Amino acid sequence: xxxxxxxxxxxxxxxxxxxxxxxxxxxxxxxxxxxxxxxxxxxxxxxxxxxxxxxxxxxxxxxxxxxxxxxxxxxxxxxxxxxxxxxxxxxxxxxxxxxxxxxxxxxxxxxxxxxxxxxxxxxxxxxxxxxxxxxxxxxxxxxxxxxxxxxxxxxxxxxxxxxxxxxxxxxxxxxxxxxxxxxxxxxxxxxxxxxxxxxxxxxx
Ligand SMILES: N[C@@H](CCC(=O)N[C@@H](CS)C(=O)NCC(=O)O)C(=O)O
Numbered sequence: 238x239x240x241x242x243x244x245x246x247x248x249x250x251x252x253x254x255x256x257x258x259x260x261x262x263x264x265x266x267x268x269x270x271x272x273x274x275x276x277x278x279x280x281x282x283x284x285x286x287x288x289x290x291x292x293x294x295x296x297x298x299x300x301x302x303x304x305x306x307x308x309x310x311x312x313x314x315x316x317x318x319x320x321x322x323x324x325x326x327x328x329x330x331x332x333x334x335x336x337x338x339x340x341x342x343x344x345x346x347x348x349x350x351x352x353x354x355x356x357x358x359x360x361x362x363x364x365x366x367x368x369x370x371x372x373x374x375x376x377x378x379x380x381x382x383x384x385x386x387x388x389x390x391x392x393x394x395x396x397x398x399x400x401x402x403x404x405x406x407x408x409x410x411x412x413x414x415x416x417x418x419x420x421x422x423x424x425x426x427x428x429x430x431x432x433x434x435x436x437x438x439x440x441x
Pocket of ligand 1 (some may be wrong): 247248249270271272273288289290291292302303304305340
């Protein structure tokens with residue numbers, strides 16, 4: 238059995254989406270987390286994540302953390318879902334590159350943008366520009382980031398883009414991509430299972 242340690246409207250929401258895309262049998266354990274943007278919530282002793290964060294995925298005796306690692310773990314575990322790329326396949330290099338890129342380049346670049354650090358910092362600006370260039374290069378080829386096939390990369394990148402839409406350039410191409418992926422039945426189901434953010438967080 239798979240158990241996802243999850244907090245509503247957080248980085249673990251994209252793993253709910255991925256699990257729904259896979260059609261896996263899984264449980265959700267809703268946990269509290271500290272939410273730095275509102276200063277609310279706190280570490281939950283029920284959460285298996287070593288840093289009290291989400292996502293954490295428990296499978297048999299193992300616990301997987303880090304969103305990109307969780308995505309890779311799940312798509313390797315369920316190859317029949319066709320959302321990853323098998324080791325040794327022609328697409329594997331691109332697949333693992335995209336997953337590592339989300340954590341190593343995209344997230345830091347977007348946090349720089351969101352926090353305002355990018356403004357006036359040429360290094361942070363260059364990183365953000367490189368991320369946008371790679372993203373739009375892939376979208377121009379489309380229809381998905383890895384080409385013809387929807388993959389876990391679209392879940393990872395697409396969910397982040399949708400969450401922080403205003404931090405990307407105005408672009409009908411990006412809007413069309415987001416509409417294409419966000420309307421998927423698995424994402425609609427994931428949104429229904431996501432859960433409610435505690436009232437104290439909403440009010441903050
Ligand atoms: N690099 C981690 C980041 C996980 C993370 O920071 N999750 C946030 C929720 S969006 C969290 O749990 N924060 C709680 C805290 O910082 O204590 C990943 O991608 O899984």
